[in-house]
Every structure is written in structure tokens, then in C-alpha cells.
Amino acid sequence: MLADNRIKAMCSAGAENDVSIGRMRIGKDAPLAVIAGPCAIENEQMLRETARLVIKSGAQMIRGGAFKPRSSPYSFQGLGLPGLKMLHRVGRELGVPVISEVMDSGDVEVMAEYVDVLQVGARNMQNFPLLRKLGTIDKPVLLKRGLAATIEEWLLAAEYIMVGGNEKVILCERGIRTHERWTRNTLDLSAVAVVKSRSCLPVIVDPSHATGHNHLVAPMAKAAVAAGADGLMIEVHPCPEKAMSDGQQALTPEQFREMMLEVSRIAAAVGRHAV
Amino acid sequence: MLADNRIKAMCSAGAENDVSIGRMRIGKDAPLAVIAGPCAIENEQMLRETARLVIKSGAQMIRGGAFKPRSSPYSFQGLGLPGLKMLHRVGRELGVPVISEVMDSGDVEVMAEYVDVLQVGARNMQNFPLLRKLGTIDKPVLLKRGLAATIEEWLLAAEYIMVGGNEKVILCERGIRTHERWTRNTLDLSAVAVVKSRSCLPVIVDPSHATGHNHLVAPMAKAAVAAGADGLMIEVHPCPEKAMSDGQQALTPEQFREMMLEVSRIAAAVGRHAV
Amino acid sequence: MLADNRIKAMCSAGAENDVSIGRMRIGKDAPLAVIAGPCAIENEQMLRETARLVIKSGAQMIRGGAFKPRSSPYSFQGLGLPGLKMLHRVGRELGVPVISEVMDSGDVEVMAEYVDVLQVGARNMQNFPLLRKLGTIDKPVLLKRGLAATIEEWLLAAEYIMVGGNEKVILCERGIRTHERWTRNTLDLSAVAVVKSRSCLPVIVDPSHATGHNHLVAPMAKAAVAAGADGLMIEVHPCPEKAMSDGQQALTPEQFREMMLEVSRIAAAVGRHAV
């Protein structure tokens, strides 16, 4: 199926294929990678405070949306470039890499100035001009699975990036759309195991967007690590009920701390170091 | 649900909201609009010949992909700008408007020079920077429904275009992704009736991509018109088995001619003029 | 795919395979078959009055649920055997065949005493003991497609009935379950065309359950006939807002009458007689 392509070539070379971001690594042989932070950046103080707390609990990278892909044009769309700069400053200040979503090929260059990893959201998984542009830069890309994407299409989307020369692709399972209505999406953890059997790309899991409810985040985070995920991406907000975007799925910093304790036990049980 | 937005404002004004493209109109009070042509433009002669034949059978607009969104980077990606220019020439020559897909906000301007209607494909239905850019131009936009999009999200995607000032949005149902495997997608014709009850936007149907099999195109084209669709978008190729993209779903010009005869009887039965 | 089985054997024999129920016939060469009546039988007078009105508008068979498969055990479950007897009496009185749903293999015999066609609901499409039992009787069976069934599985369910010797199987498309939330289910009209290309079994469509909203019933009924359906099954209730089950999808007798006028024009356009 995936013959004669970049994934096959890279993976069969048997080389080290963990993705490095500064001193951090993500992949099979790396410690569990935990990315945390608010869904949307709302102001610098909130971002800094949240970042400090999640790093203290073990997060190694800070996430924060500056350009938000919202279903409605009338919802909060993010702070844009000023938000990105806040994220950059906070990351440098605290000495951790940062990640944010890019939605347009025209924004790739400016984005690459301010973040360490560029995230492609589920809605853009098959935005091929964006993927091709990301193939030309020298920064890692986190590629979320589309809501209706097959695993095959997801790997082919990774190929669109890799074919341009950028092989630093990290996959992120974040739930697919199904008939079920008590969760926001259906987290497909078997996709983690399938990706592991068909490629050597790192794959992480976002249980926050997948479930849409904060009480489901910890159980699914643990399940993800047990299934073999190389990392987690978790929404944390100091005051979820006041969040400007997706508050119902955010953990408080304290809930995040507890989750990390539970997750670290699972990580140990599957032979993976938590930081 | 859709209160205080552009669709509501436009539709409740009760004004004429058919979309005009030159002398052609698409909408509730217009004749059935039929767009036909090859999935991908392969060469100018093939395009011209196909266009001539479909126009003779009643098509009023020519479609042809120049930038093709293919799942794999190793599939034929379209001829690009040269293909677009061929489409432009053929349209002018034959005196009909032309439509082609735009995949990136950065291509909108050049695209708008060569085509009369800009198409947003299913994979880009929530490419918000692209939608916003399309809101700033003065050309109609055909907005295909995403594979996993709800009807509500589809209408909100239209809002992204309209909020910028461009209210010439034509919706296109092209099938959603389900568990069924004997059709490429599942054509959701009830979406046509729902859109009609919730908005006054024109809505057309693409039975070619929806079914993925040429023998299913005519039945679904007839069903679409019976359900109230304002038009059809049909793939036609002079030699489907040699097509560089999606040949199995293309009609031959002769099959298209027969389909048009059958469709015109349905159009008459629902009180709509076929051209 | 379907080689060496009953559908293939029957269909390739080229024999008449319309299903006859008294004087009524359902199939490719028969007039459009319209089955109408209330979702659930509530009392005999209401049933008789509804039946009279729908027959006057062109319905040829009366439907009415006596044993209702409801998601919750706390919802109205139907009148049971007394309801069945009402249906039987009303049918005999008005000279038309009647149909009702059977949910258990143990009820097949008693059911067969009172109804002319036994209906298998979507939830029981793969209730194999029930299907096998229906294979042993000499009455037609209406087999609804399951909510998550592929067309292939639906045809194989028909095989379960036919393998026992009962080849009078009528298929009924009633919508599949998808992510869309503005319709109750997603009516898959392409399934009609697929079934027609893969078998010679009659296939009808139930737009009431499929859409779940009465204003969508007429457009989908017309679309179904245009797609090639051999008949329709429509819920009609004299007073939908007081219905004990699924009132929001029922037509009033007057709405049914109007729908029949529109449908008959489509039937004529596809060369099929409406009664």
C-alpha cells in the first residue's frame, strides 16, 4: 500500500526517527512527550501562568491557539499575530518549545519565526498547498487526523509534507466524527497501534478535542499511553468556565497535575519514561 | 440557530437571490443549471471537444480541474495554470462560463482572472482563510459540502464567505462519508431540502463524486432534481477508461446526452425549466 | 460477490419477480406501490379514518405498528395483538392489504394470520433466527435496511429469508445513521440504484423515518421515485402533534394527498404508473 514512498524509505532505513525539538524528543525511544496549554491564547499573563504550572507538572511543550479555526465566523477567532508573539515570549522565558496552528500556506513563514512546531488542524489535513509549503521548511510539523480521514489518507497527507524534504512529521490522533453524541468526537486509539505498525512516525493523542469533556480526558490520556502513543496534547485553562474557546474540555492546572501522576504510572507500565 | 447572520439577512429581505453568471442564473427561479466537463483538464483538444458535446446536450457551464486535490502526492495533480488558461480559452470560444477549483487563498486572485466561478472542494470547506479571501472578490463561489460536515457547518462556511461581502454563494452537495462501501460517498439528498428550508441559497448536486460509479449518476441526477436541486455538476470524459483522474465515475458524452433527456422530464415534473 | 446464491439464481432466471399481494404488485413492472398509515396503531377509529383517507389519495396498502421497537422501555410499546386485530379488520373492511412489524421469531405465525406482509425493522435486519423463520412462511416480507448495514449485508439478510424458500422479499431503504444531526437518519437513495443493479428484488423507500421531519417527506418521496424506487412507505396521522410515536415525521391526510399529486408527476416522468 505504502510502497515506494517517503515513509517506507525513511522507516526501512532503520535510522533514528524520533523528532527532535531543541532538547526535547518525540518518538518510540523518547520519554512520553506532553504538550499542554490553553485552547486559545487570551492574554499573556494567563498564558504565562498556565505554562508555568503545566511545566511544573511535567509538560515539555506549550500549546496555544493564535489563529483559531472556528465553525462560525461569529465565534472568537483568536488574537492572531500578537497572540503568537506572546506564545513565543513565554516559551523563550520558560525555556520550552511552543506549538501553534497554521491554517494557510501564506502564514507558514511568519509562523515558523515564532513557534517551534507548526500544527496542522483536523480541518486542514488535506489542505495540500499548506502541506506542500510545510514540506519546504526546517521545523517539525504536527499533523492532526481529519474528522473523516482514514488512516491511509492521514499517512498520505504526511507524505505531502515529506515529499518536499521535511521528514519531521508528528501525527496526532484527535478523534473522528461518528454517530455518537455523548462525546464530541470518537477517539480512535486503534489508529495509534495501526500507525505504529505501518510507519515509524511519532504519534501523539489529543484527548481534549476528542472527548470534549474534561472528566473524560484523564481516562483517555491513560488509555492513549497504554496503546503506545508517544505523547499527549492536553488543553489546560486556569479557569475553564471562563475560557473563550472550548472551556468544557479544558483541565484546570490542578486536574492536569493529577492526570500527570496517573499517566506516569501507565507510562512506566509500558516501559516508557515520563519526564 | 442561524439568527443574526448574513444568510438570514439576505433571505428575509426577500430579494432576488439567484446567482447570475453572465446570462446564466442559478437558483430557485432559474432554469436547471447544468455544469459538465472532465474531472481534470488533460489537454486543450479533449477539453474543447468535451465542452462542445456537453453544451450541445444542454450544459450551460464547463467544469475542469487544473489544480487537483488528490489524496496521494504521487497521483496526477492537474496541469495547473496552463490548464486554467485552456479552460478560459475554451469557455470564451464557446461562449459559456467556466468553473474550476481553488485550493489556496494565495491562488484566489489568479484564479479569478481565468474562471467565472471559483469552486471550493469538500476538503477545503473549512479552510477559513480561503473562505475569507473568497469573501473579498466579486465572483460567485461554489461551496462543496465537506465529507464529515453537518449541514449547519456548511451554512456557517457560507457565512465565512458572505461576511466579507460576497453573497454569491452556491452550495453543492457531493456526498458525505459513511460506512457504506459500494458507493464512493453517500449522497445526502435530504440536505438539499434542508438547505432550502433554512436558507435561500442556490444548491446543486454532484452525483459523480458522490456515487463514484457512472451507472449511478443518472438515477441520482434525476433524484436530485426531484428533491429540489437547482442544478447538477456532472463529470464527462470522452474516454472514461483512459481518464487521468476518477474515470470510473465519468459519463461519456453520449451517456450525458441520454441523462439530460431523462433529467429534463423530471425538471418539467417539478415545474422547473431545463434549458 | 453474490454468486451462487438465491438472488442471483432468481434474478438470472429472468422470471417475473414482482411481488404480488392479492391484486397489488410491487416491482419494476408494477405501478408505484404506496403504503401509508400511522406509525403506531392507537385505536381502531383513528386507524380506519386514516386508512380511508390515504386510500382515497392513492395508497394501496395500510401500515400500522402493533409491536413497536422503541429505544426506551418506558416509551409507548404499541397495542400488541389487539392492535394487530384492528389492522386486520380495517384492511378487510376496506379491501386492501395490511403490513405490520414482527420483532421475534416466536411471533411470526400469529403475525402471519393477521397481516398480508410482515415487516422486519431496521434494528432486526440481522436477527437471523427471525429471518430464517420468515423464510418458511408463504407471505411477503418487507426487509428494512439496518442503520449501520452495508448494502451487501442487506442483500445477504434477504438471502437468509430466501434460502428457506420464501423468495417474496421486498427491500426498504429507510436511512442510515451518520454524523448529520438535522435529519433523523441519512436517506441513502443511491442504495436504490445499487440494489437495482445488483438484484431484481423490489425496493421501496421510507422517507418518514429517514428524515424525521414532515416537511422533508414530500421532497424525499419524489426523489426516491426519480431514483427508481418501486414504492413508498409513508407515515400519516390525522393529528400528528398528538401521535403516541414519531409525530413530528407524520403527514396529515391532507399533506399526504398533496404529496401523492406531486409524486404521481415524477412517476409519470420516469415511465411508471401511479395507481
Added chain:
Amino acid sequence: MLADNRIKAMCSAGAENDVSIGRMRIGKDAPLAVIAGPCAIENEQMLRETARLVIKSGAQMIRGGAFKPRSSPYSFQGLGLPGLKMLHRVGRELGVPVISEVMDSGDVEVMAEYVDVLQVGARNMQNFPLLRKLGTIDKPVLLKRGLAATIEEWLLAAEYIMVGGNEKVILCERGIRTHERWTRNTLDLSAVAVVKSRSCLPVIVDPSHATGHNHLVAPMAKAAVAAGADGLMIEVHPCPEKAMSDGQQALTPEQFREMMLEVSRIAAAVGRHAV
């Protein structure tokens, strides 16, 4: 949502609601319950040998299909009653409870003579006469989730059993049907966490049917336990490539042994005893 019903009444009573089967218990406060055995019983020797090996590795209950719900009537349908008797003998001989699937309300009584737990398969989750009949017996029922069932419908199906007086219901998540094609179904592990938050019923997971591929069984078994599942149901066959049903998803006894070692580490990490 679930007000005034049996689940609420039972769970709010705060009583012990683990389900007991002889000395075995399934539930929140019980050790991890592992059910294993072949998909279909093929002969007594194979069954006994498989049972011995899985018990040795920690399985506490033996599964084996005697009446098999196969999509096609031309596939192997199981040994029927003789198979059931084999299962009964092997269970008694080895001193462990046994479970098998019941497909028809008429079979409940005979089934209850031979097995300790009656299983309702995914296709019968809304076979209401069967559920009601199971409500009248004094044996535990394992209720698998339907392929297109929402979690709400699944809990309501449990209500159908409980309303008759039988509160010994064990839920089993076994994957839902989605667009993904590289796994047989999509295992919805978030359903485990949702069920735990909405009820006190025991819930186990069947990763064999969910994934359809034996190399995915261990990762998903571990993930299930990490997500909070009270048990696992695993297909084991001494020679998967010769299995008469679903061989590609069966583990060998040796693979099962290894899986159990890995699973026990996860169980320990979430504070649950593995036997």
C-alpha cells in the same frame, strides 16, 4: 437523562453492584475479569485445550460461540446445541464459568441451562423481545453495544433487561462502525469512561472483534484497562489460520499469555488486581 429508571435506582442505592458468577466477580471493585476462548466452538478437544491454556494464563471465564450470527447464510453457522453442551462440559471440568451468545428469545431457556452468562451480540442489542426475555431469568447477561448504537441507546437496552427484574447486566464495548477501513470496527474506549460516569454497571471490552487484527489486540486490551474497563473478552484459537470464523483476529494461546503479562502491568498501574 436517565432519571427514574432502573440504572439510576440501582446505582444511587450505592449497593454492591459487581456482578457475581460463582466465585468470579465483575465490576469496579473486582479484579480484572478476563474471558477468553475461540470465536466459534469447532470441536470439544480444541475447546478443552484452548480453555486449559487460557485459564493457565489467567482467564477466568471461557467463551465459545455455538450459534453464530454470520452476515451470510452460507458461512459456518456454529455447531448449535451440541457445541453448547461441549462448552458446558469443558467449563464444569475445568471449574470455570462459560459464556455463549443467544440470538433468539426462544432459545433463552435452553441456553440458560448450559451457560453461566448469556451474551447478546451487537446485532441484537435492540432485539427487544430477546432483552425482555433475558429480564426474566436469574443469570447474568453480557450486552454488547450495537454497531450504530449511541451510548444512550445502549444503556436503554440495559434498561429493557433490568425492567424485568434481572439487574445482572454487564456491558461490553466491541467497536462501532465508522468510515475507517484498516480496522474492522472503531473501538470506542471513551464509551467505557462515559458509561462509568453515567452508571454503575460493569463494562468490559472486546478488542478482538473491534479491531479485527490480532496484532492490534494487545495494545487495545492494555488501553481498555487503562481507560477503566472492568474486564476483557479475547478470542483465542490454537491455530488461527485454520479457524472456521474470524481467524485473523484470534490470538494464539502463546500470544494470549504474553498479552496477559502486559495487561497485568497496566491493571496494577490503575490499582486493579489482575487475577
